[in-house]
Amino acid sequence: MYNEFNAFVREQFKTPEAFIPLHEPRFFGKEREYVMDAIDSTFVSSVGEYVNRFEEMMAEIAGTKYAVATVNGTSALHIAMILAGVQSGDEVITQPVSFVATCNAITYCNATPHFVDVDLETLGMSPRALEARLNEIAELREGVCINKETGNKISCIVPMHTFGFPCRIDEIVNIATKWNIPVVEDAAESLGSSFKDQHTGSFGLLGTFSFNGNKTVTCGGGGAIVTDNEELAKRAKYITTTAKRPHKWEYYHTETGYNYRMPNLNAAMACAQLEMLPTFLENKRELAIRYQNFFSELSAIEFLTESETSLSNYWLMAVQLKDRASRDQFLEKTNSESIMTRPIWELMNELEMFNNAPCGAIQNSRFLVDRVVNIPSSVRIK
Numbered sequence: 157m158y159n160e161f162n163a164f165v166r167e168q169f170k171t172p173e174a175f176i177p178l179h180e181p182r183f184f185g186k187e188r189e190y191v192m193d194a195i196d197s198t199f200v201s202s203v204g205e206y207v208n209r210f211e212e213m214m215a216e217i218a219g220t221k222y223a224v225a226t227v228n229g230t231s232a233l234h235i236a237m238i239l240a241g242v243q244s245g246d247e248v249i250t251q252p253v254s255f256v257a258t259c260n261a262i263t264y265c266n267a268t269p270h271f272v273d274v275d276l277e278t279l280g281m282s283p284r285a286l287e288a289r290l291n292e293i294a295e296l297r298e299g300v301c302i303n304k305e306t307g308n309k310i311s312c313i314v315p316m317h318t319f320g321f322p323c324r325i326d327e328i329v330n331i332a333t334k335w336n337i338p339v340v341e342d343a344a345e346s347l348g349s350s351f352k353d354q355h356t357g358s359f360g361l362l363g364t365f366s367f368n369g370n371k372t373v374t375c376g377g378g379g380a381i382v383t384d385n386e387e388l389a390k391r392a393k394y395i396t397t398t399a400k401r402p403h404k405w406e407y408y409h410t411e412t413g414y415n416y417r418m419p420n421l422n423a424a425m426a427c428a429q430l431e432m433l434p435t436f437l438e439n440k441r442e443l444a445i446r447y448q449n450f451f452s453e454l455s456a457i458e459f460l461t462e463s464e465t466s467l468s469n470y471w472l473m474a475v476q477l478k479d480r481a482s483r484d485q486f487l488e489k490t491n492s493e494s495i496m497t498r499p500i501w502e503l504m505n506e507l508e509m510f511n512n513a514p515c516g517a518i519q520n521s522r523f524l525v526d527r528v529v530n531i532p533s534s535v536r537i538k
């Protein structure tokens with residue numbers, strides 16, 4: 157089976173020998189043209205036409221009124237949580253299945269992650285687990301959600317759309333509303349993914365995206381915050397640009413802001429990449445279908461697919477093995493042949509920084525961490 161799989165992957169990527177990575181960027185749009193144009197304009201830093209254009213394109217794609225560019229996805233999350241009202245000493249509910257950036261951003265707010273389980277079908281936050289956990293440990297005191305066990309305020313819920321598969325975000329938002337908790341969607345991995353025909357990132361009070369080198373669309377490094385709330389959008393722009401009061405020559409700052417703005421040079425590349433998004437999505441979907449056909453012959457390995465009510469961008473494609481031993485064998489037999497595969501992240505609650513954080517029952521997360529492996533998912537060059 158492994159030989160067949162390795163040969164199949166090599167055929168898809170037309171790479172008979174060399175190393176095949178999990179996800180590499182592709183630049184066959186107007187990247188060079190726009191980046192050169194930004195250089196020629198001398199506007200390479202945090203002000204420039206491409207930044208504005210990027211924000212317009214992102215709002216259009218996400219279906220939100222506003223988008224604010226940031227220097228990366230982690231800073232987008234950090235700012236979004238501040239804007240959602242996360243303060244020092246608070247708890248932020250998130251999932252143990254995520255890239256570390258989600259929890260790092262919570263820590264930057266001096267808050268603590270509080271873990272609830274994911275769904276086996278979506279790999280994202282489980283509305284049932286969320287609801288059960290809130291019923292178990294939380295109470296509303298004068299409209300504020302408090303963890304009865306720790307006495308801390310629960311000030312935000314941050315679900316994540318794992319590998320581009322949308323989680324059941326509508327139910328999560330409904331539960332959050334009942335408990336008067338704002339939702340920040342970590343949509344870093346789900347640019348181009350939608351749930352019930354609505355783009356991921358646009359369900360919560362705020363949503364965030366990443367344009368890191370390994371994401372579906374990249375500009376080297378970059379991020380975006382999206383929202384329908386005008387005041388929050390304005391504040392996002394303000395505090396990511398050092399909270400400087402607008403003035404022709406004066407340098408007056410009204411609070412401790414951040415230097416989190418995306419440079420125009422990166423925005424130029426981002427605009428060109430966003431133009432390619434439909435092409436990338438089509439190309440990746442075609443590969444997902446081929447993988448699905450390939451694995452449909454094998455009972456021991458399941459290719460993970462989008463749920464019925466959602467469209468995935470198939471950022472990182474994934475298979476689920478029978479148990480940890482077969483997972484390890486799969487990793488060994490592919491990586492030893494220079495076909496890169498990688499297990500899903502170690503659970504966040506297992507990391508030293510977060511292993512004392514509050515945590516609900518997380519049996520699905522534990523099940524997945526033993527079995528899920530990502531396989532090569534780049535856009536293929538035709």
Ligand SMILES: *Cc1c(COP(=O)(O)O)cnc(C)c1O
Nearest residue numbers: 228229230255257258344366368
């Ligand atoms: C990539 C990613 C981020 C943000 O990453 P940056 O490298 O800072 O752009 C945040 N959350 C998740 C789940 C991610 O995969």
